[in-house]
Amino acid sequence: GQNIDQPTEMTATEGAIVQINCTYQTSGFNGLFWYQQHAGEAPTFLSYNVLDGLEEKGRFSSFLSRSKGYSYLLLKELQMKDSASYLCAVDTGGFKTIFGAGTRLFVKA
Amino acid sequence: SAVISQKPSRDICQRGTSLTIQCQVDSQVTMMFWYRQQPGQSLTLIATANQGSEATYESGFVIDKFPISRPNLTFSTLTVSNMSPEDSSIYLCSVEGSGYEQYFGPGTRLTVT
Numbered sequence: 001g002q003n004i005d006q007p008t009e010m011t012a013t014e015g016a017i018v019q020i021n022c023t024y025q026t027s028g029f030n031g032l033f034w035y036q037q038h039a040g041e042a043p044t045f046l047s048y049n050v051l052d053g054l055e056e057k058g059r060f061s062s063f064l065s066r067s068k069g070y071s072y073l074l075l076k077e078l079q080m081k082d083s084a085s086y087l088c089a090v091d092t093g094g095f096k097t098i099f100g101a102g103t104r105l106f107v108k109a
Numbered sequence: 110s111a112v113i114s115q116k117p118s119r120d121i122c123q124r125g126t127s128l129t130i131q132c133q134v135d136s137q138v139t140m141m142f143w144y145r146q147q148p149g150q151s152l153t154l155i156a157t158a159n160q161g162s163e164a165t166y167e168s169g170f171v172i173d174k175f176p177i178s179r180p181n182l183t184f185s186t187l188t189v190s191n192m193s194p195e196d197s198s199i200y201l202c203s204v205e206g207s208g209y210e211q212y213f214g215p216g217t218r219l220t221v222t
Contacts, residue, residue, distance in 0.1 A: 030209075033210070095142075097211065099151040099152040099153075
């Protein structure tokens with residue numbers, strides 16, 4: 001079966017660092033996405049990891065371990081505007097992407 | 110990046126009726142995708158729509174319930190037929206970007222009473 005797990009909610013303080021974990025078990029794997037979705041808005045692309053390791057893009061970094069079926073999204077210097085849902089999604093091939101339920105992040109002052 | 114618009118942005122419909130959702134892209138794309146996002150749930154792929162061919166539906170979704178049209182490379186429609194309250198959801202269309210990412214439309218929030 002296809003399974004993507006990530007925490008339902010997290011809370012962090014403005015200026016801090018937060019790590020959102022994602023584990024997956026899928027029948028195919030080409031790569032792993034992270035998307036950000038603000039309430040009432042469409043998801044927007046953050047990152048795509050194909051190879052193991054950490055990829056940094058400004059305040060956001062994404063890590064992948066294919067052997068462990070594990071990824072995380074690291075957000076540094078948190079800002080209030082980072083309050084949103086973060087969706088982990090697996091590109092299983094054949095133009096099919098499977099999404100996790102999302103982690104709702106609350107950033108407090 | 111692609112700019113995607115959807116109509117309507119939201120609607121309240123009575124059970125047993127049908128609603129057609131339109132998706133317009135500002136550039137020509139080969140594949141368009143239709144997703145459903147129920148409250149607090151993940152995005153679930155309904156079908157993939159290629160221009161000039163029948164849509165490909167995912168397990169649990171059938172053409173009679175969710176007919177899709179793809180008349181050209183910038184436009185698609187999804188119809189939610191014979192609606193029930195369980196169809197209340199957000200429906201999103203998306204297209205692939207130049208890399209592997211997807212760009213999503215703003216969504217159509219459907220409430221069935």
